[in-house]
Amino acid sequence: MTTIENSTFIDNMNWRYATKKFNAEKKLSEAELEILTEAIRLSPSSYGLQPYKVFVITDPELRAELQKASFMQPQITDASQLIVFANQLNFGSEEIQSYIENIADTRKMDIKNLDGFSQMMNNQVNSLPEDVKNNWTAKQAYIALGNLLAAAANLHIDACPMEGxxxxxxxxxxxxxxxxxxxxxxxxIGYRDADDETQHYTKVRKSKQELFINL
Ligand SMILES: Cc1cc2nc3c(=O)[nH]c(=O)nc-3n(C[C@H](O)[C@H](O)[C@H](O)COP(=O)(O)O)c2cc1C
Known part of the structure; x- marks a missing residue:
């Protein structure tokens, strides 16, 4: 029986930490990168719309540019890859239509049978004020980030989520x-440097009592 003491998932979540210093010499293999990008691609999203694009950046010059726009955080250039999540702005009918076509195509369905679903999404999404809609698309990207972090931990690949x-x-x-x-x-994403002191910091989290409300 899996318990909290023998759960590999929990072990891996304890193993991971927001890596401050990456080993700039150690790169992910193509196969590892493919698993991580697939974890992003398989992430759930509201209605399944995936209202974002994901940039996988290896190019060192581009990353040096981005580092200047990231408070010079060293992870930007030292990591194996930099993943940039970009939410779609003004998400609307066009993107919904393209999703509907994807469903019909993938599931070999008559697209007419998706009219109700399409209308429901259009009514919901188009009724939102622009700022709320843009915020909603960004929130979907955070779900993909969560999946990426868990998938990386599962493979003992290091990662640092960043809003800075x-x-x-x-x-x-x-x-x-x-x-x-x-x-x-x-x-x-990449591999931690052996000298990154933060890997030894004890995790700080709210206690179960503080975090959970059991009703
Ligand atoms: C959305 C988000 C944004 C973050 N931004 C940064 C950042 O810009 N730079 C950084 O070094 N860490 C950043 N962090 C890492 C957090 O500080 C870290 O996850 C938190 O302190 C918990 O520590 P742990 O992830 O090592 O367990 C961010 C984390 C999240 C989830």
């Missing part, structure tokens, strides 16, 4: 505005 960057500058550097995208979240 200037989104406007990222949007400029990556030319996101013209694509109706906004950089909302970053994750550095």
């Amino acid at each position: 960057f200037d989104a406007a500058k990222y949007n400029e550097i990556l030319n996101l505005k013209s694509e109706n995208l906004n950089a909302c979240l970053v994750a550095a």
